[in-house]
Amino acid sequence: MRATGLLLALSFGAAATVLSPAWAQAPDATDVSPIGKVLSASGTIRIEHPAAILVQANLPNDAGPAKVGDFVYRGDIIQTAADGKLGVAFADGSSFTVSSNARMELNEFVYDPRGHTNSSLMSLTKGTFTFIAGEVAHTGNMKVNTPIGTMGIRGTAPRVEILNDGSVKFSTLVEEK
Numbered sequence: 001m002r003a004t005g006l007l008l009a010l011s012f013g014a015a016a017t018v019l020s021p022a023w024a025q026a027p028d029a030t031d032v033s034p035i036g037k038v039l040s041a042s043g044t045i046r047i048e049h050p051a052a053i054l055v056q057a058n059l060p061n062d063a064g065p066a067k068v069g070d071f072v073y074r075g076d077i078i079q080t081a082a083d084g085k086l087g088v089a090f091a092d093g094s095s096f097t098v099s100s101n102a103r104m105e106l107n108e109f110v111y112d113p114r115g116h117t118n119s120s121l122m123s124l125t126k127g128t129f130t131f132i133a134g135e136v137a138h139t140g141n142m143k144v145n146t147p148i149g150t151m152g153i154r155g156t157a158p159r160v161e162i163l164n165d166g167s168v169k170f171s172t173l174v175e176e177k
Contacts, residue, residue: 034071035109036090041066043083043100050075078104080127092118093134094142102127107145111136121145128161 038047045066072078072088078098080086086098092111098104108121118140125147133153136142142153146160146168161169 032073035074036072036088038066038068038070039089040087041068042085044081045084045086046079048077049073074106074109076106092136096129096131099128124160126162130159132157
């Protein structure tokens with residue numbers, strides 16, 4: 001168990017400098033490579049790392065409030081409080097802005113810059129989200145799950161608002177090529 005914790009510490013330290021496509025995770029990955037990085041954070045934000053608990057039993061589930069520079073991983077759950085707002089960028093160039101009182105799960109992320117079978121799945125359950133699709137949308141399968149259905153994203157800049165009554169408002173800008 002101790003060797004696993006040391007290996008994790010070395011992995012996190014080595015990846016702490018630059019966002020790189022090498023951070024992408026395969027669908028069956030058991031490693032804890034980051035898939036993105038927090039670019040902006042204000043107010044109360046919590047990022048749960050459930051996968052870290054599976055790897056090392058004594059790692060904390062919540063290392064405190066999220067801050068600029070923190071990494072995000074496949075399986076993470078992002079939650080913002082009434083005063084919270086978060087911006088996160090992913091290895092493929094996708095970026096999400098998460099509003100106050102929001103919840104988002106990073107279910108899947110597979111990205112190879114030379115690949116054509118890339119995929120991502122993000123689940124949005126409450127709050128407002130704006131995002132810009134990256135390379136996964138162009139070279140694979142980017143999906144965004146909401147309480148009323150799953151969207152396939154192919155190169156757009158959507159805004160999704162999930163209201164308290166469970167209804168969803170959606171608007172988008174179409175990317176010109």
